Amino acid sequence: MLHSRLLTYVDEVARTGSIRQAASHLNVAASAISRQILALETQLGTPIFQRLPRKLILTAAGEILIGHIRQTLKELSRAQAKIEELKGLRRGEITLAMMSGLASNLVPGTVKQFRTANPRVKLVLTLLATGEAIQTAVASGEADLGIGFDFAKDNNLKVLARANGHLGAVMAPDHPLAKRASIRLSDCIDYPLVIADRSSAIRPYLDSAFAKLSLDPQPVIETNAIEIMRHAAILDNGITFLTPFDIEFERRAGRLVYVPVRELSHDAQTLILIGHQRGSSAIASVLTEMLKTTMMSELIS
Structure with a gap:
């Protein structure tokens, strides 16, 4: 704070051209400002003000210094504003745009943690159908953050966190294949299959893997809703194919298990926070830091 006070003194003298006027504006003694500036000039080994009969003007060294001072004061002001927000002195509002599959799994636990620590902050959680829609919302300022899979590169956006989740077989804990350490796609064919439809980012990975094995899966359900895929696996003894991120809540609750599939071991969806x-x-x-932690812990768990 002593350092910022000195910067404020120099800035105000440069603006007013007078130590007395600066002292009046800042409500401090002129002698205090004068002492601080003289001490600074001694430290620098050169004057920063040229002292004319009725005005003080910046020297060449002073011009260099004042640019640094004003930038530093701006950054200090921004930092103080952010600290005030963190102290809860402002209510604030955050809009998070997300893909639907994350709405009942990875995001709610983080939201609960955030709300406990920041009860005065309003959260607006918006479901959007595509990654493109999420990116557009963040780029336009309609959303502060976006989370989803396999976003395209966009120079207006910053990647805040990313984590890869491998597609695997998802099924109920009492399913005949649930206890295996890993399975093959051919092991799944004899069971009811619930598969993402062709509008889903998951589908190309599955089509490619089945085609390489010359397998022709006949799903009992084909859907673009991850919620339906999860519930069908729980209730219909079926198998679906998702990443660990898609079933985080159900895994922890013991309602679903994730079993690695050998043919999908190289296929991963990238969960990205932007x-x-x-x-x-x-x-x-x-909120960003909390979401990062959740993303990484889900990979480890």
């Missing part, structure tokens, strides 16, 4: 290139508020940064 923000605008210009940055976000301090309170949005707190």
Whole structure:
């Protein structure tokens, strides 16, 4: 704070051209400002003000210094504003755009943790159908953050976190294949299959893997809703194909298990958390860190 006070003194003298006027504006003694500036000039080994009969003007060294001072004061002001937000002195609002599959799994646990720590902050959680829609919402400022799979590169957006999740077989804990360490796609064919439809980012991986094995799966359900895929696996003794991120809640509750599939071991969807290139508020940064932690812990668990 002593350092910022000195910067403020120099800035105000440069603006007013007078130590007395600066002292009046800042409500401090002129002698205190004068002492601080003289001490700074001694430390630098050169004057920063040229002292004319009725005005002080910056020297060449002073011009260099004042640019640094004003930038530092701006950064300090931004930092103080963010600290105020973190202290809960402002209510704030964060909009998070997400893909539907994450709405009942990875995101809710993080939201609960965030709300406990920041009860005065309003969260707006928006489901969007495609990655493109999420990216557009963040780029336009309609959303502060976006989370989803396999986003395309966009120079207006910053990748805040990423984690790869391998597709695997998902089934109820009492399914005949549930206890295996890994399975093959051919093991799944004799059971009811619940498969993502062709609008889903998951489907190309499955089509490629089945085609390489010359297998022709006949799904009992084909859907673009991950919620339906999860529930069908629980209730109909079926098998579906998802990443660990898609079933985080059900896994922890013991309602579904994830079994690696050998033919899908090299196929991964990338879960990506994005923000605008210009940055976000301090309170949005707190949510970002919590989401990062959840993403990484889900890979480890």
